[in-house]
Amino acid sequence: MSWVLIKDIKDYNDREVTLKGWVYNKRSSGKIWFLILRDGSGIIQGVVLKNEVSEEVFNIKDELTQESSVIVQGLIHEDRRSPGGYEIVVRDIKVVQIATDYPIALKDHGVEFLMDNRHLWLRSRKQWAILRIRHTVYYAITEYLNNNGFIRFDSPLLTPNACEGTTTLFTVPYFDLGNAYLSQSGQLYLEAGIMSLGRVYDFGPVFRAEKSKTRKHLTEFWMMDAEAAYVEHDENLKIQEELIRFVIRSVLEKNATELEVLERDIEQLKKADAPFKRMTHKEAIEYLRSRGSEISDKGDLGAKDEVILTEGSDVPVFVEKWPKEIKAFYMKRDKDNSNLVLGADLIAPEGFGEIIGGSQREDDHDLLYQRMVAEDMPLDEYQWFLDLRKYGSVPHSGFGVGLERLVQWMSGAVQIRESIPFARTIYRLRP
């Protein structure tokens, strides 16, 4: 009797198989009862008929509880009455363990309760679906990069200083060297990487000790940073657009079931796989003001502004050429207007907010140096970064993708906390 996965069940119609999993639910109706079984790959309904199994097996329904682990043997059978179209006519059930008092019911629960029970909540249908989409997004990003000449280049998580100097860092005692800080981006290190490898990326957790308390923020989240030599602003945007559109197509192709479980509006995702919109920061300000925003000339976009900008747009919107004052020191000036930098943020539609921040980098030693002095940065710490502009400096660009934001958008999740297995937020460190 072969052990098969529920996702492959349609290849085994009218054949006897063994399934190994957990009881998602059961429904009984006298001399027939239904066992809803999940095994990680999918979910299937089992039918147990009194006159087709031993009395012992039939009576297992009295002890089976939600999330009990079981090994089920039976005949796969196509049946329209079953959710999913296939069911298993049960011949035998072996109980691995009876779960007692599983706390999460198939009913409404509050966020706090679910987060307290995150280690169990992970088993629920929607969480299962979101985490599978996360896997697809992760895989698609690396697949795109690998196919486009990017080499994986892991940057350190323990760093001596801030990448951008402004946001709050998590501090870690570091032997006799004082404090180290958890990285909030590997970007600066990637700039060293491209001078060796041409195109590089890193993909890992980054940490921001910001006291943000919104459904779009985590203190620990996964970011993919990519950096490429001899790539300038326009091409930088082109790479980003191609990457995101590749991710959308991958999710649509590989996660149809998951999107259905999540009741995600697939049409919205399909429509987003089209040429992205592009506007300058100046244009964005003008547009926002015409729509009632009180944003200033040199203002950063607020959450509401992001919503307004993408309202009525099926595709993500690039906002480019920002005032230098509100962007990071390493961004390259626009040659047509030295008050602007060649940075761009990509705003996802449907209110999911910023998913990418990127820019062409300043490659002139003296201009970068002046900027760092102006921002009162510790030059000793960044000497190595300045060095990169002394030994064969080239124009180069890069960007960072927030994995959870992208997963949140793809899956339509209300909470970013659901887009990572164990979310870290300002008031939650466990489980």
Next chain:
RNA sequence: UCCGGAGUAGCUCAGCUGGUAGAGCAGGUGGCUGUUAACCACUUUGUCGGGGGUUCGAAUCCCUCCUCCGGAGCCA
């Protein structure tokens, strides 16, 4: 940090012009041969977030602390 909201049964919530706690779900028992978060009947369960105050009497009014949620700022 600031602004707003919420803590009542295992869970989701009602009760809040002060009079001693209630529903649905989960759990338990029984019924039902096609259920779809099945259904029907019966049934167990409470430091009413902690502390203090007002009152004959507080889940309800006042003070305070704690926890959580949403948002702002900052950002992916």
